[in-house]
Amino acid sequence: xxxxxxxxxxxxxxxxxxxxxxxxxxxxxxxxxxxxxxxxxxxxxxxxxxxxxxxxxxxxxxxxxxxxxxxxxxxxxxxxxxxxxxxxxxxxxxxxxxxxxxxxxxxxxx
Amino acid sequence: xxxxxxxxxxxxxxxxxxxxxxxxxxxxxxxxxxxxxxxxxxxxxxxxxxxxxxxxxxxxxxxxxxxxxxxxxxxxxxxxxxxxxxxxxxxxxxxxxxxxxxxxxxxxxxxxxxxxxxxxxxxxx
Numbered sequence: 001x002x003x004x005x006x007x008x009x010x011x012x013x014x015x016x017x018x019x020x021x022x023x024x025x026x027x028x029x030x031x032x033x034x035x036x037x038x039x040x041x042x043x044x045x046x047x048x049x050x051x052x053x054x055x056x057x058x059x060x061x062x063x064x065x066x067x068x069x070x071x072x073x074x075x076x077x078x079x080x081x082x083x084x085x086x087x088x089x090x091x092x093x094x095x096x097x098x099x100x101x102x103x104x105x106x107x108x109x110x
Numbered sequence: 111x112x113x114x115x116x117x118x119x120x121x122x123x124x125x126x127x128x129x130x131x132x133x134x135x136x137x138x139x140x141x142x143x144x145x146x147x148x149x150x151x152x153x154x155x156x157x158x159x160x161x162x163x164x165x166x167x168x169x170x171x172x173x174x175x176x177x178x179x180x181x182x183x184x185x186x187x188x189x190x191x192x193x194x195x196x197x198x199x200x201x202x203x204x205x206x207x208x209x210x211x212x213x214x215x216x217x218x219x220x221x222x223x224x225x226x227x228x229x230x231x232x233x234x235x
């Protein structure tokens with residue numbers, strides 16, 4: 001059972017903004033950087049946000065990340081049909097001494 | 111061009127063993143920590159294990175500790191996962207991945223990720 005909690009689903013119409021939250025604790029998000037991944041069916045996950053706020057080269061600026069205390073969020077603005085995917089937050093946990101992924105959020109474009 | 115190719119998956123009986131391998135090319139394998147991540151059918155991503163860039167330290171999820179062993183051969187650009195005493199709960203697609211590295215300060219440890227396409231492990235009687 002993951003220690004990072006995400007809403008199971010989120011949705012919006014094309015062009016809208018969707019925000020996904022990720023709740024953790026002091027030992028994980030509170031003390032370490034947060035990462036966000038997009039996972040399309042049948043494909044390998046893809047990094048969207050690293051070190052809580054930064055976009056890798058090639059990731060559109062429609063994707064943005066933030067972190068405050070023991071929680072973080074991923075925002076997708078200008079929602080597009082090809083944004084339909086599962087999204088995961090991830091970080092390191094200093095108590096368990098291991099990585100941890102969030103429970104995952106399925107984004108649907110209506 | 112980066113390539114990450116897992117192999118070794120298959121069907122195994124409960125209590126059995128399997129060894130996964132991951133061959134990497136196109137990036138400096140010996141500079142980065144590497145992970146195994148899995149996804150059970152219909153479930154989310156599940157972190158399994160991490161090994162530091164030089165193989166000096168390994169970390170495991172509680173669910174696999176004592177049963178799985180991660181290792182690497184930097185001379186062959188290869189990552190491995192020895193899985194013993196498998197249970198049906200271990201059924202999943204297993205990904206080899208260069209993702210976050212909490213022990214590395216270099217930006218390149220964080221601003222790019224490389225994943226394989228995954229190898230399916232099925233534990234069934």
